[in-house]
Amino acid sequence: MTRTRDDQLDGLGTVTDTVGRARRAAPGLADAGRKRRARMLETMAGQLERSRAELVATAAAETALAPDVLDAEVTRTADQLRMFADVLREGSYLEATVDAAPAGDVLRWLRPLGPVAVFGASNFPFAYGVAGGDTASALAAGCPVVAKEHPSHPRTCRAVLSALRTAAVAAGITPDVIGMVSGFEAGAQLVTHPDVTAVGFTGSVGGGRALFDLCAARAEPIPFYGELGSVNPAVVLPYAARTPDAVIEPLVTSMLTRGGQVCTKAGLVFLPDDAEDLADRLRRRMAAAPHPVLLNASIAAAFPAGTAKRAALDGVEVLCGDGPVAGAGERGPVRPVLLATTVTGLLADANADLREECFGPYAVLVRYRSVAELRTALAVLPASLVAGVYGTDDDLTDARGVLDVLVDRAGRVVWNQPTSGLRVGWATHHGGGYPASTAAGTTSVGATAIRRWLRPSALQGWPTALLPDELRDASGGAEPSLPVRRDGRLHLPRAEAAA
Amino acid sequence: MTRTRDDQLDGLGTVTDTVGRARRAAPGLADAGRKRRARMLETMAGQLERSRAELVATAAAETALAPDVLDAEVTRTADQLRMFADVLREGSYLEATVDAAPAGDVLRWLRPLGPVAVFGASNFPFAYGVAGGDTASALAAGCPVVAKEHPSHPRTCRAVLSALRTAAVAAGITPDVIGMVSGFEAGAQLVTHPDVTAVGFTGSVGGGRALFDLCAARAEPIPFYGELGSVNPAVVLPYAARTPDAVIEPLVTSMLTRGGQVCTKAGLVFLPDDAEDLADRLRRRMAAAPHPVLLNASIAAAFPAGTAKRAALDGVEVLCGDGPVAGAGERGPVRPVLLATTVTGLLADANADLREECFGPYAVLVRYRSVAELRTALAVLPASLVAGVYGTDDDLTDARGVLDVLVDRAGRVVWNQPTSGLRVGWATHHGGGYPASTAAGTTSVGATAIRRWLRPSALQGWPTALLPDELRDASGGAEPSLPVRRDGRLHLPRAEAAA
Numbered sequence: 002m003t004r005t006r007d008d009q010l011d012g013l014g015t016v017t018d019t020v021g022r023a024r025r026a027a028p029g030l031a032d033a034g035r036k037r038r039a040r041m042l043e044t045m046a047g048q049l050e051r052s053r054a055e056l057v058a059t060a061a062a063e064t065a066l067a068p069d070v071l072d073a074e075v076t077r078t079a080d081q082l083r084m085f086a087d088v089l090r091e092g093s094y095l096e097a098t099v100d101a102a103p104a105g106d107v108l109r110w111l112r113p114l115g116p117v118a119v120f121g122a123s124n125f126p127f128a129y130g131v132a133g134g135d136t137a138s139a140l141a142a143g144c145p146v147v148a149k150e151h152p153s154h155p156r157t158c159r160a161v162l163s164a165l166r167t168a169a170v171a172a173g174i175t176p177d178v179i180g181m182v183s184g185f186e187a188g189a190q191l192v193t194h195p196d197v198t199a200v201g202f203t204g205s206v207g208g209g210r211a212l213f214d215l216c217a218a219r220a221e222p223i224p225f226y227g228e229l230g231s232v233n234p235a236v237v238l239p240y241a242a243r244t245p246d247a248v249i250e251p252l253v254t255s256m257l258t259r260g261g262q263v264c265t266k267a268g269l270v271f272l273p274d275d276a277e278d279l280a281d282r283l284r285r286r287m288a289a290a291p292h293p294v295l296l297n298a299s300i301a302a303a304f305p306a307g308t309a310k311r312a313a314l315d316g317v318e319v320l321c322g323d324g325p326v327a328g329a330g331e332r333g334p335v336r337p338v339l340l341a342t343t344v345t346g347l348l349a350d351a352n353a354d355l356r357e358e359c360f361g362p363y364a365v366l367v368r369y370r371s372v373a374e375l376r377t378a379l380a381v382l383p384a385s386l387v388a389g390v391y392g393t394d395d396d397l398t399d400a401r402g403v404l405d406v407l408v409d410r411a412g413r414v415v416w417n418q419p420t421s422g423l424r425v426g427w428a429t430h431h432g433g434g435y436p437a438s439t440a441a442g443t444t445s446v447g448a449t450a451i452r453r454w455l456r457p458s459a460l461q462g463w464p465t466a467l468l469p470d471e472l473r474d475a476s477g478g479a480e481p482s483l484p485v486r487r488d489g490r491l492h493l494p495r496a497e498a499a500a
Numbered sequence: 501m502t503r504t505r506d507d508q509l510d511g512l513g514t515v516t517d518t519v520g521r522a523r524r525a526a527p528g529l530a531d532a533g534r535k536r537r538a539r540m541l542e543t544m545a546g547q548l549e550r551s552r553a554e555l556v557a558t559a560a561a562e563t564a565l566a567p568d569v570l571d572a573e574v575t576r577t578a579d580q581l582r583m584f585a586d587v588l589r590e591g592s593y594l595e596a597t598v599d600a601a602p603a604g605d606v607l608r609w610l611r612p613l614g615p616v617a618v619f620g621a622s623n624f625p626f627a628y629g630v631a632g633g634d635t636a637s638a639l640a641a642g643c644p645v646v647a648k649e650h651p652s653h654p655r656t657c658r659a660v661l662s663a664l665r666t667a668a669v670a671a672g673i674t675p676d677v678i679g680m681v682s683g684f685e686a687g688a689q690l691v692t693h694p695d696v697t698a699v700g701f702t703g704s705v706g707g708g709r710a711l712f713d714l715c716a717a718r719a720e721p722i723p724f725y726g727e728l729g730s731v732n733p734a735v736v737l738p739y740a741a742r743t744p745d746a747v748i749e750p751l752v753t754s755m756l757t758r759g760g761q762v763c764t765k766a767g768l769v770f771l772p773d774d775a776e777d778l779a780d781r782l783r784r785r786m787a788a789a790p791h792p793v794l795l796n797a798s799i800a801a802a803f804p805a806g807t808a809k810r811a812a813l814d815g816v817e818v819l820c821g822d823g824p825v826a827g828a829g830e831r832g833p834v835r836p837v838l839l840a841t842t843v844t845g846l847l848a849d850a851n852a853d854l855r856e857e858c859f860g861p862y863a864v865l866v867r868y869r870s871v872a873e874l875r876t877a878l879a880v881l882p883a884s885l886v887a888g889v890y891g892t893d894d895d896l897t898d899a900r901g902v903l904d905v906l907v908d909r910a911g912r913v914v915w916n917q918p919t920s921g922l923r924v925g926w927a928t929h930h931g932g933g934y935p936a937s938t939a940a941g942t943t944s945v946g947a948t949a950i951r952r953w954l955r956p957s958a959l960q961g962w963p964t965a966l967l968p969d970e971l972r973d974a975s976g977g978a979e980p981s982l983p984v985r986r987d988g989r990l991h992l993p994r995a996e997a998a999a
Contacts, residue, residue: 093990096948100927104917109927109948112907114940217716221883221934224941384720400966408611413958416966418603427988428599428608430958435720441613441955442723448988449595449608449956456940457948459912459929467899467915484990489926489947491592491983493990 016190022177023116023145031143039086041172046079048168060126063154065294078127085141092483097475105462111455113143115198122203131161135201142454150183153297202227227439230358235267235389238396242276248391251419258421260293261362265421274368288321292334301332304361308338316346337362344378384434387413389420515689521676522615522644530642538585540671545578547667559625562653564793577626584640591982596974604961610954612642614697621702630660634700641953649682652796701726726938729857734766734888737895741775747890750918757920759792760861764920773867787820791833800831803860807837815845836861843877878905883933886912888919
């Protein structure tokens with residue numbers, strides 16, 4: 002597709018201009034209602050799929066991710082937009098609630114906050130990018146989005162932006178429901194702009210915390226929904242360690258998906274100290290794994306430095322990965338690094354370097370002597386997005402105590418499955434305590450991610466004629482068109498109730 | 501009831517000790533499950549009612565509120581605890597959600613955060629106090645509470661604490677699910693304690709913002725749910741202004757409930773500039789109203805200073821309230837103050853003094869020349885907890901535009917009813933933008949207040965034997981004991997579905 006320069010820049014502007022457009026687009030997007038917004042999201046999904054070839058080629062050139070991986074990610078991103086269309090049509094997300102009262106009903110429902118800023122991630126240019134989960138859920142909620150262009154894949158961002166704006170117009174809605182700003186300084190300006198009502202962010206602890214602090218320091222603070230960093234534990238219980246065949250594949254997948262550049266990577270793999278066969282097989286798999294090119298220059302620079310620093314710690318052994326593949330400072334392929342230590346070594350790491358995330362094909366095996374010692378180690382880990390546990394029926398007794406500790410510290414706890422490869426659905430939770438998330442009560446992925454961009458509103462004693470369209474049938478005795486709680490009791494629409 | 505000194509101090513301790521007790525109480529409170537926590541809340545409600553005479557007498561002496569007002573507040577507080585017992589039994593609050601997947605279901609539900617700090621208000625020693633909505637919702641969620649003793653009614657706080665601890669024991673749960681700390685410094689220590697997971701606060705903008713900032717600056721930030729301050733507008737539309745009989749009572753109630761010391765007070769009353777009869781009748785009602793003694797020395801000092809400062813502004817007229825009743829500096833009865841200005845005067849108030857809350861029997865009439873001018877004025881007001889609109893059928897056209905502006909800025913918008921006198925139920929919303937609330941997505945009152953103390957947790961592929969008791973019947977095809985969303989579709993328990 003040939004474009005003029007002006008076409009390419011459409012939707013990309015200064016912070017003041019782009020937020021202004023978003024603010025002016027907000028009432029129309031809210032008033033479009035659930036059904037029209039659902040159609041808009043589906044149109045966006047279709048437009049991404051129609052632009053698939055261009056999007057994949059552009060992102061492959063910028064991120065060094067494989068085209069088949071990116072192709073699947075376009076599908077996931079389109080599916081995510083369609084899922085939010087389902088969420089809109091189902092309608093529960095509005096939390097429509099009516100309490101009858103003598104002087105007139107009290108109706109409570111959720112309304113969109115207003116323009117939202119979205120900072121996408123380096124590692125998923127589509128699924129956590131300009132058209133990713135933050136954008137999809139915000140648009141679904143009725144909030145226009147101003148995205149921050151990602152410096153490591155700007156052309157991908159622009160191509161996605163163009164697709165979304167084209168689709169908005171095709172759906173009869175202003176393209177200004179999605180805009181973009183570019184440049185480091187624009188990020189800080191964006192989160193401090195008085196008309197920005199909330200921020201979604203996926204990225205580093207350093208950058209995320211700086212923006213979080215700006216949001217909290219505003220005269221009128223706004224919520225900052227950040228997914229910052231996560232060292233995810235995977236635990237192989239004693240009996241499972243004796244049947245390595247069942248755990249090798251999901252563990253290797255957890256460590257190496259996208260070259261170990263996913264927020265759900267298993268970074269610390271706990272295994273019994275006598276599980277030599279398992280350790281050796283993991284070492285051989287890591288040593289034989291492909292040498293990925295990392296996502297950008299900053300990650301490429303951090304990987305050799307970060308792994309070398311950890312390898313030099315007391316009590317840490319290098320199982321594989323000595324020496325770079327590419328020359329120093331180059332963004333060439335890197336050799337996977339597998340380190341090993343003991344619980345004692347993990348606990349003795351005074352700077353907690355081993356408990357910090359490091360993107361790339363890198364993990365640490367942590368040998369435990371007993372399940373009691375394992376629990377002690379798990380209890381000192383930072384909060385994480387996910388934790389994995391591998392067990393057999395014989396491990397169930399030990400599993401209870403381990404799962405108790407993990408559920409307290411990880412947003413999602415997986416049994417005998419890879420931690421990477423998040424399913425996007427109604428039950429999805431992708432969050433956790435800090436620094437996995439800056440808002441542990443929320444998720445950045447899945448149907449309930451929409452809740453972040455909404456606020457409750459109560460209408461007390463209003464005449465029916467003045468009620469918003471979507472609430473008019475929630476009151477009174479009529480069959481509602483969406484789930485409604487009346488005087489404390491949930492009522493489903495007839496089609497749902499009959500099913 | 502006679503008590504020893506030790507009894508009185510039970511549950512009151514240092515921050516370290518009290519938070520430590522709360523932390524140790526947390527797993528047991530969570531594991532008690534919905535039904536046992538519901539019984540505990542009901543036992544607490546009963547114990548408050550059994551202690552009613554002592555509680556009312558203590559609070560009347562400390563707050564100068566009338567015994568009948570406090571008696572009704574004890575009832576409201578007990579009812580609120582019982583409402584959360586209903587919320588627990590109903591079970592929707594857990595948001596139990598199951599997505600079937602080939603490798604094993606993904607289950608999502610909400611879990612308690614952990615120990616919670618609660619700072620009660622000066623004006624509702626029961627309903628927003630140690631046993632108030634923050635505490636009731638946190639205990640319901642399964643979070644132990646450490647309350648901060650309120651310096652203007654410490655004996656009331658202690659009596660309530662004692663009642664709650666007695667009830668916890670009677671319900672077979674450790675009394676350490678509720679504890680208390682005392683003193684200014686303890687407040688800051690409490691919100692920065694690493695084991696405190698969230699804060700509920702009702703109070704001033706200054707104090708609340710300081711604690712909010714401490715929470716945001718923590719190494720691991722925690723949510724601060726603060727209700728800080730609110731200047732609530734009440735709007736009399738043109739036709740309603742011609743039938744003053746219908747609006748006088750709800751307006752006076754809105755201005756003078758509890759001596760004008762409620763967060764839902766109508767502080768700015770907008771009326772047409774030709775509504776002389778209405779203005780005059782409001783003036784006469786204010787001038788003839790009782791002279792309340794204010795809640796504490798600080799509010800008593802702020803009232804004459806604050807009203808005098810506002811009365812001296814350009815374009816502000818004093819309709820009634822000249823001169824104090826009590827001597828300067830005394831905490832004696834005060835004369836209600838009614839000021840008047842125009843929209844021009846409101847907009848010209850450069851320091852926005854008229855747009856700041858002032859506790860006590862005080863309000864400002866704001867005369868508007870047209871509905872367009874009215875909308876301009878409403879759009880510059882800070883976010884508020886509530887707004888009131890008075891209209892007749894002839895006002896409906898004007899009402900739409902006014903309600904649009906108000907719904908954007910107020911958490912609750914009331915039609916032809918007082919703004920004060922919040923109903924506590926399932927549809928209740930008590931929140932709004934900053935400074936009405938520091939977390940616009942949440943409410944401090946009503947059934948959904950429980951959501952603040954919960955975080956999602958996803959369990960992926962778990963064997964049924966390891967699932968928490970409350971989720972075991974959520975998976976699979978059995979009739980669930982609580983509302984469950986399966987593959988996107990809500991399912992109600994049989995009793996609900998049949999009703």
